[in-house]
Structure formats: C-alpha cells, structure tokens
Amino acid sequence: MTGFSAYSQKQQQTDSIDLFLKDKMEKLHIPGLQLAIVKNGQIIKRNNYGLASIENSVNVTNESMFAINSCTKAFVGVAVMQLQEEGKLNINDPISKYLDDLAADWKALTIQQLFSNISGLPNIIDATENFLGNTEDASWEKVKTLPMEFKTGDRFRYNQTGYVIIGRIINKVSGMHFTKFIEDRQFKIAGMTQTRFGDSNDIIANAAGAYTTQQVVNGKWVTTNEIKNNYFKFPEYFRTCAGIVSTSGEISQWIIALQNGKLLKQKSSLDLLWQPAVLNNGRTRGFNKLVNGYALGWPTVTREEHPAVGPIGGMRSAFFVYPKDDLSIVVLTNFQGANPEFFIDEIAGFYIPEMKESNGFGWSNSLKKLRKELIKQNYNNGIKIAENLKKNDANFTLNENELNDYGYKLLSESEQTEAVKIFKLNVDLYPQSANANDSYAETLAGLGNKKEAIKYYKIAFQLNPKNSNAQEQIKKLENL
Secondary structure (H helix, E strand, O other): OOOHHHHHHHHHHHHHHHHHHHHHHHHHHOOEEEEEEEOOOEEEEEEEEEEEEEOOOOEEEOOEEOOHHHHHHHHHHHHHHHHHHOOOOOOOOOOHHHHOOOOHHHHEEHHHHOOOOOOOOOOOOOOOOEEEEHHHHHHHHHHHOOOOOOOOOOOOOOOOHHHHHHHHHHHHHHHHOHHHHHHHHHHHOOOOOOOOEEEOOOOOOEEEEEEEEEEEEEEEEEEEEEEOOOOOOOOHHHHOOOOOOEHHHHHHHHHHHHHOOOOOOOOHHHHHOOOOOOOOHHHHOOOOOOOOOOOOOOOOOOOOOOOOOOEEEOOEEEEEEEEOOOOOEEEOOOOOEEOHHHOOOHHOOOOOOOOOOHHOOHHHHHHHHHHHHHHHOOOOOOHHHHHHHHHHHOOOOOOHHHHHHHHOOOOOOOOHHHHHHHHHHHHHHOOOOOHHHHHHHHHHHHHHHHHHHHHHHHHHHOOOOOOHHHHHHHHHHHOO
8 A cells, every 4th residue: 555545545534533523413412522542552533523612612622621520430440550559458458448437337348349339338429419418528427327229249330429438548548639649640640731630610721611401300310402501510529439621632641651551560450440340140230231341440341342441421521442452532522411432432433344333333133134124215114124034034033122222322313213213113023011112102202292102101101010200201291
C-alpha cells in the first residue's frame, strides 16, 4: 500500500466515525461530545462535536472539561491496587481491619465486596439520588441504622455506601485524603494537568454544561421532552463515588499510563483490577446484558469475542478498554441519557470490522439471519420471515429476551417504527410473556397509540398481576 493510499484510507475511516457520531448525537439529542481513541499505546484520533454550552453557544474543544461521574470509581480501584502493591491493605481483608465506626453487620465485609456492589449494604443516597442527611455525619449515622438489603454475594446491586467506606480506608492507610492521593499518584504521573475533582458548585475553567431530559416526578425518574440544565453535587466525602472532571485526551493519557505500568507496577495487579466478582451462585452480574460484570470500580463486558472493561458515568460518559485488541475508546458528553456504552462497540467496529453491528456482532446466529431479512423488507412481515427461516434451518430459534433487547437497542437509536415491529414480533412468538407484552405496550404508548398500548398493558397485567408498572401505565393512559 502506498503512503497516499494509506492516508486516504485513514482519512475515509476518520470521516466515517465523525459521520457516525454526528448521526448518533442527532438521534439521542446530545448537545456536545468529546472523542479519543487509543491504539497500541498511542492516541490515534481525537475530535470534538457540538456545543459545550447550549446557552452560550460555545463549541466543544480539546480543552472542554466534562464530568465523568461514576467513571471516577475506576480511579479509586487503581488507588486501592496501588496501596495493595505497597502492602498497606488487601482487598480481601474485612473492612473492620481498617475502620471502627461501622454497623455490626458491616464488619465482616471485604473491600472487594464493596467495590463490586455485591455487599448488600444499604445505600447512602435514596432512589432520587438525594443524600440521606444534610451533612456527611448525618448521612453516615442514618445509613448505619438501615438493614442490609440482601445476603452478601447473593446479587448485584449498585451502591454508593461501599465507595464512601473505601474512601475512608484510603484516607487512613495512605495518610492523606483520597482526592490528594489520586491527584498525586495518578493525575500527576499521567500528565493530567487539567483533570480535577469538582461539581456544579465549583468554578472550573472550560467546564462544559450538563443537560438532561430526566426529572423526578412523584419520587420517580421520568423522561420528558424538555432539555434542562443538570446540576450535580458531589460533596468531598462522596468523591470516591463521582466527582472527577476531565477531557477525553487526558483520560486517554491515564489509560495509556495504566497499561504501560506507570500506575501499577505488576501485571497481576491490572488483572485483578479488571477481574469481575463472582456471586454465590458462581455467576457474574452487572448493569445489563452488555455490561454483565463488575470488578474493582470497573464494570466489565465479559464475552468470548473482544471482551472489554468499561467505566460508565452519569448516563453521559464512558470509556471502554479492549485488552485483547490493544484498543481503548473514550466518549465524554454533556447529556444525561447519552449512554455511550451502548454505541462504543460500534466505534470499535471501525477498527475491528467484525465488531460492527451490521456484521452481526453480539447477536446470536438466528437473530443475525432475522435482522438481515427484516432490513430487506423494512421490518415488515416479521412472523412470516421467522417461520420461513425456521422451515429452512432446524437450528433457527429466537430467544425472547434477545428479541426484547434488540427492540430496546433500536429504541436507543430513536428507531421507534422499527422497534415497535420487533416488539410485536416478540408478542406474536411469545404471547404468554408478560414482559414481551409490557415492552410492546410501552413502545406503543411512546408512539401515541393509546388504545393499543392500554390493550397490551392489560394483557401484561393479566399474565403477571404483580406487574405494578403495567397497572400504573393503564391508569395514566386512561386519564389522558
């Protein structure tokens, strides 16, 4: 390949990624986005898209600073592994070895169990993300009075209390506040000169705005059609949970430093950092089908092909590291609801073609075949297509949950018309499934088809009388 040909190919690839992201931003209503891609230990692409500030019409630049929210937990994982390498703690130790001010039920919990959200601890914030008290002491005293939520190791449930405890342990064993420990031992070493801890109360140079369409209504989060400013408050004691503000470029520098042995001395430490916790039943669990495990502050994407570890923050930012492919992708946005973890694999597909969704990455062979035929017919005639595929292939089978996931994947890309046809196909194939009927009803309601939505919500409720969501939605729709 000539130099000119190689350059042209690279330029074409770059343009394709830019077009992909601009399309994604339009569909998901993302005001501003920063991208960085690391390959073989080097940043091979950085770009900025859209507005850092809607109200001031300020474009995103390399210097724009984005809140990374819970991605902060990955830095905390590195900090604890640094302390373990120094012999100052061990993640398998009970937390009572380091702290005294604990509820009795907490004392036997290990640092590792806190990290991986399998501890069963009560949460120090409520369902609408408000702290249990007005001060650190008030929140701490309140959470200590609450019962454990489940037997340790029985399930995965995202929890902030564990990270508050880990922060206290770092303070004690390092001899300095955890924020300073992370600044000195990670920010400085990785050359992160802009990166800092902060929230909406702080004046941060080049800070991007923060926006959302999420609102709390009657104690529950709901999505609206109105975009508003999203103010976030992370008091200092809570900043092991969230609180770092950075750029995609500096996050990339940090990933490179981590993989090059500048932050952790031993390869075994990095392996342990990224090893997902195993539940009592021998399985791993995470947020969803894609992010299906949780390690030391790092959510994991466990799969045979192209596994990844991927910090996720605030429904707005994420970065995936693909260890076997020596590839990392950083996507930071200023919109709660962007959920970049669901399209980072597609970006990876520009460098690893077999990962492109158009090539069926992540889906079963049966769903790949179905999708190929559905696209040819604009997603019409789903049941007939499925029957023909089954007739021609005895091994062809469609899984209810996978079809449902596919429907929600289409919804996340604002392809409601196609999604509703997938959910209808799922109902046709699994008419006795409460979940399939509920998902179909939800999508119909979103498209404004009130009559049909009520019909299928009623079916879902009949199939599962414990489905309180269906009951609530029926009342809501009947009162419109």
